[in-house]
Amino acid sequence: MIRQLFRQPDRIARRVFELYADASRADRLHLRVRWATCPVPAIDAEVPTHGRVLEVGCGHGLVAAYMALTCPERSVVGVDIDARKLVIALAAAEHLEPHEASLQFASSHDGAVPAGPWDAIVIVDVLYLIDPDLELALLDACVAELAPGGVLVLKETDVVPRLKHSIAKAQELLATRVVRITAGDALSFTPIAELAEHLTDSGLAVTVRRVDAGYPHPHSMLVAHQR
Numbered sequence: 001m002i003r004q005l006f007r008q009p010d011r012i013a014r015r016v017f018e019l020y021a022d023a024s025r026a027d028r029l030h031l032r033v034r035w036a037t038c039p040v041p042a043i044d045a046e047v048p049t050h051g052r053v054l055e056v057g058c059g060h061g062l063v064a065a066y067m068a069l070t071c072p073e074r075s076v077v078g079v080d081i082d083a084r085k086l087v088i089a090l091a092a093a094e095h096l097e098p099h100e101a102s103l104q105f106a107s108s109h110d111g112a113v114p115a116g117p118w119d120a121i122v123i124v125d126v127l128y129l130i131d132p133d134l135e136l137a138l139l140d141a142c143v144a145e146l147a148p149g150g151v152l153v154l155k156e157t158d159v160v161p162r163l164k165h166s167i168a169k170a171q172e173l174l175a176t177r178v179v180r181i182t183a184g185d186a187l188s189f190t191p192i193a194e195l196a197e198h199l200t201d202s203g204l205a206v207t208v209r210r211v212d213a214g215y216p217h218p219h220s221m222l223v224a225h226q227r
């Protein structure tokens with residue numbers, strides 16, 4: 001289960017870490033742990049290799065930076081409600097070489113989804129921080145901003161297997177209530193199947209699969225294509 005914690009960063013991840021060389025030791029450590037515990041390459045693989053890509057709830061910008069660096073023909077924009085994290089993300093993006101990647105960050109203090117059309121919208125470990133009543137509204141807002149044929153890529157921790165769910169829940173209680181490294185209104189883990197059902201009912205073609213092999217958390221990936 002802890003195999004991934006000792007996984008070496010790949011070439012792109014090493015370049016991402018270079019971008020954060022000026023960040024505090026605590027933030028750099030956070031990014032290293034985030035890389036080790038989140039299946040970033042699996043998320044990246046679901047995103048089109050070119051076009052306009054939005055990450056909602058980008059945090060420090062690790063996933064957005066990884067997506068921008070793997071495919072320079074992607075134009076990646078990350079938004080978040082947390083101004084402190086965005087300062088770190090913006091500083092990292094400034095270290096990109098000209099033409100190395102297209103990466104921008106912006107504040108979304110009211111949680112609004114920036115106007116599309118987006119070829120892909122990516123959400124990674126954000127919904128559990130949002131009031132359950134507002135989760136589906138956020139998904140609907142994302143779907144409304146997708147380009148025809150666009151894709152919504154959602155990575156959340158599921159509620160099964162139960163042991164992995166308990167680990168994820170304990171860690172997030174620590175992050176939101178004790179260390180306060182993560183901002184959010186709520187802490188609720190909606191089963192991925194419920195999110196998939198909602199998006200299917202909205203007319204999207206949805207697939208869900210586990211991406212938790214070797215990870216301590218119950219990572220689950222939902223990919224929803226606009227028809």
Ligand SMILES: C[S@@+](CC[C@H](N)C(=O)[O-])C[C@H]1O[C@@H](n2cnc3c(N)ncnc32)[C@H](O)[C@@H]1O
Nearest residue numbers: 057058059080081082111124125126129183184
């Ligand atoms: C666990 S972090 C994940 C960050 C990033 N997606 C990643 O995978 O590294 C969750 C992020 O969601 C952000 N967030 C919470 N509610 C949000 C909302 N309504 N709109 C946008 N971002 C939100 C938080 O500020 C935080 O940065």
